[in-house]
C-alpha cells in the first residue's frame with residue numbers, strides 16, 4: 001500500500017515516480033470508502049486527486065501556501081498532510097472538518113466554506129509575503145463554478161497589478177454543483193474543447209519567441225491586436241488582456257504535466273492562471289454519471305451508489321419545491337432566482353416546468369438579489385431561493401436595492417438554523433438578526449410543512465420585501481389541525497393556558513410542543529404560541545400573554561443577539577412590563593460541524609435543555 005507511506009506533508013516526495021498512479025488509485029478507494037460511511041463532498045474530491053498530488057509535489061508545505069476555494073475539495077490535501085485517521089470522524093462533532101481549518105493543520109492556511117474567496121485571500125498572502133521580504137509560493141485553487149462569483153473578478157482585477165509570483169489554479173470540471181452557467185463557463189468550454197487552442201499558446205508563442213528579434217515583436221503584436229484573430233493564437237486571452245498570464249489547458253489527471261507547469265508558473269513574476277481540466281467524480285462510475293448527486297453525498301452503498309437511508313419524509317425544501325411548481329402555474333408573474341443552487345433549494349422542478357421564468361445566475365448571491373430587485377421594480381414577483389448562510393453575502397443588496405425601495409421580493413431562506421456537518425461557515429443562525437435589522441423587511445417562519453405552503457401564498461399576495469426561513473431536513477408534519485389563516489404580523493395561539501407561555505419561532509415550535517407536554521406531566525400549565533412573524537412581532541398578542549402568565553419563554557434557532565427574543569424583551573420593557581422573560585436562543589458564537597441533534601444539545605436548544613432552563617427559571621421566580 002503506497003498510501004501507508006504518507007504520514008505527513010511532503011512524504012509524497014519520497015515516493016518513486018512509478019508509485020504515483022497507485023497512490024492516486026488508493027486515495028480514490030479510500031475516499032469512496034470513507035465518504036460512503038460518513039457522507040461528504042465526494043465528486044469534487046475524486047476530481048482533484050492528481051491535481052492535489054501535483055501541487056504537493058511541486059511545492060513545499062507548509063512553507064508554500066495553498067488556498068482552497070470553498071474548501072469542499074480539500075480531502076486529498078488532508079490525506080497528504082497526515083490527517084488520514086481524521087477521516088473516521090469526518091464532519092462529526094469534535095472530529096475533522098470537511099473544509100480547510102487553520103486550527104487543524106499548519107498546511108491549512110485559510111479557512112473557507114463559502115465560494116470565490118481564494119483569489120482575494122491568496123493575493124493578500126502574496127502582498128504580505130512581499131512586504132515582509134519572504135519568498136514562499138502562494139497558490140489559490142478555484143473551481144469553474146466558483147469563478148462565477150463576483151469576488152473572484154474583483155480579485156483578478158486587483159491581482160493583475162502584481163509584480164511578483166502568485167498562482168491561480170483554475171480547476172475546471174465544467175460543473176458547479178449542478179451544470180455551470182453563464183458566459184465565463186461558455187468561454188472556458190471553448191478553451192477546453194477547441195483543439196485549435198489546446199497547447200497552442202505555449203506552442204505558438206514559444207516557437208515565435210525563438211525567432212531572433214522579430215519573434216518577440218510578433219508575440220507582442222498578437223497580444224496587442226484587438227481583432228478576434230488573436231484568440232486563434234493565444235488561448236486564455238481574456239485573462240491575458242486583464243494582465244494575468246494564462247497557462248493551459250493542462251490535463252488535470254496527468255501529474256507529471258501539472259508538476260512541470262506549476263514549476264514553470266512559479267518562475268514568473270506576476271499573477272499566473274493555470275487552467276487545469278479535471279473530471280468531477282473521476283474513478284467512481286456513479287459519481288461520474290451523476291456528479292451533482294455526489295457533490296454532497298449522504299452515506300451510500302458503494303456497489304450501486306444508492307443512499308443508505310432511502311426512507312425519508314419530505315424536507316422543507318421538497319415542500320417549497322412543490323409549492324413553487326404549483327405557484328408557477330397559478331401566478332404568471334412569479335419568477336425564480338437561484339445562485340447556483342437549483343438542486344439544493346428545490347427550484348429544479350420550477351426550472352423544468354417554467355424555464356423562461358427561472359434564473360440560475362451562478363454563485364453570485366449579491367447579483368441574484370439586485371437582479372431580483374430589478375425584476376420586482378419592473379413588476380414581476382421574484383422568489384430568491386437561497387441558503388441562510390449564503391444570503392449573508394448579499395446584506396447590502398437586500399438593504400440598498402430591495403428594502404429601501406420597498407420592492408416585492410420574496411426570499412425563501414433555506415437551511416435556516418443548524419445545518420450540521422458543514423459546520424460554522426454554513427450554519428444558518430444569523431438570518432433573523434441580519435434581516436430583522438433592515439427596515440421594511442417582513443420575516444416569517446413556518447411551524448410545519450402546511451404553514452410553509454400557506455406562508456408562501458401569503459408572501460406572493462404581500463407587497464414589499466418578505467423573507468420566509470425554514471431549516472434543512474425533514475419537514476415537521478405535526479400540529480396539522482392548527483392552520484389559522486396567515487395574517488400580517490399576527491402570531492398563532494396553539495394552546496392557551498396559564499403560568500408559563502412559550503413563544504416559539506418556526507422550527508422551535510416542534511420542540512416547544514414536546515417541552516409543553518413534559519411540563520404538563522410535571523404539573524405546570526403552559527401556553528404555546530407560534531410566533532409566525534419575527535418582523536413585525538405581534539405586540540398585541542405579547543401584551544395579552546404578559547397579562548395571563550408569570551413566565552414568558554422565547555425560543556428560536558438563531559443567535560440571541562438581534563434575534564426574536566431580544567425584540568420581545570425590548571418591546572415588553574418599552575411597554576413598561578415587569579414580566580419575567582426567558583430568552584432561549586443560540587449563544588452569540590459560531591457553531592462547529594456535527595450532527596444537528598448533537599449540536600442542539602451543545603448549544604442548549606434541544607427539548608431536554610429547554611425544559612431544564614424553563615423549570616429553573618420558573619422555580620426561581
Ligand SMILES: Cc1ncc(C[n+]2csc(CCOP(=O)(O)OP(=O)(O)O)c2C)c(N)n1
Pocket residue numbers: 044070072073113114115142143144145146147171173175176177280339340341363365390393
Ligand atoms: C457563497 C456560496 N454560495 C454557494 C455555495 C454552495 N456551493 C458549494 S460548492 C459549489 C459549486 C462549486 O463549483 P466549483 O467551484 O466548480 O467546484 P467543484 O465542486 O466543481 O469542484 C456551490 C455552489 C457556497 N459554498 N458559497
Ligand SMILES: CC(=O)[C@@H](O)[C@H](O)COP(=O)(O)O
Pocket residue numbers: 070072113177295296344415419422472
Ligand atoms: C460546499 C457547499 O457549500 C455545499 O456543497 C453544501 O455543502 C451543500 O449543503 P446541503 O447538503 O445542505 O445542500
Ligand SMILES: [Mg+2]
Pocket residue numbers: 143144145146171172173174175176
Ligand atoms: Mg467545477
